[in-house]
Amino acid sequence: MLVAPSVLSADFGNLQRDVEDICSSGCDLVHVDVMDGHFVPNLTIGPVVVSAIAACATKPLDIHLMVQNNTFFVELFAPLKPKYISFHIEEEKHPHRLIQKIRSLGIKPAIVLNPQTPPESLEYILKDLDMVLLMSVNPGFGGQSFIQSVIPKAAKLNDMRKRLNPACLIEVDGGVSYKNIQSLKEVGVDIVVAGSYIFNHASKKDAIASLKV
Numbered sequence: 001m002l003v004a005p006s007v008l009s010a011d012f013g014n015l016q017r018d019v020e021d022i023c024s025s026g027c028d029l030v031h032v033d034v035m036d037g038h039f040v041p042n043l044t045i046g047p048v049v050v051s052a053i054a055a056c057a058t059k060p061l062d063i064h065l066m067v068q069n070n071t072f073f074v075e076l077f078a079p080l081k082p083k084y085i086s087f088h089i090e091e092e093k094h095p096h097r098l099i100q101k102i103r104s105l106g107i108k109p110a111i112v113l114n115p116q117t118p119p120e121s122l123e124y125i126l127k128d129l130d131m132v133l134l135m136s137v138n139p140g141f142g143g144q145s146f147i148q149s150v151i152p153k154a155a156k157l158n159d160m161r162k163r164l165n166p167a168c169l170i171e172v173d174g175g176v177s178y179k180n181i182q183s184l185k186e187v188g189v190d191i192v193v194a195g196s197y198i199f200n201h202a203s204k205k206d207a208i209a210s211l212k213v
């Protein structure tokens, strides 16, 4: 299991310290939540802060857009050379066009599904993706409870990707902890995003290690 701590739960007064800390504690990606106050009822960080994160991160960035105008934000963050940019299918009229644009910028494209969006919505686009991110909370805030229905949903997506695109990774985000990591592993999840569990733990290293099942 790969682990992507969500910096949404970091101490923003000590952001450099926290980013360096997770990177030296065994994480695989640095997950960055960009929220615009429109697609979700929260507003987070823009290019100034994400540039500061990129400057001190020694692991690749995994940028999760929770915004209305995806193309604008892709162009804004592309110069920071993240490994992944993911966007919500619920907020994109032309997902295939945006996937091509992200890939043309040298970034791996990923689509995010809200908890109620079925994996079948990806039937004709899964082959074009490097990753699918399944939300296991309603997007917008850290520290929410894990929605259990993501387990059968990930299992269904795992069957779909074996058929359509075995190289496509499955990531799950929201309420992830030692309590649900084994179930996520069993249904084929490859990457977990965890915010409050890692940043509220006495040892980020131990918290990350506990998710590497």
Ligand SMILES: O=C(CO)[C@H](O)[C@H](O)COP(=O)(O)O
Pocket: 006, 008, 009, 031, 033, 064, 137, 138, 139, 140, 141, 142, 143, 144, 173, 174, 175, 176, 193, 194, 195, 196, 197
């Ligand atoms: O995308 C998110 C919220 O929209 C966060 O990444 C997610 O909630 C992680 O935080 P936690 O592990 O505390 O649930």
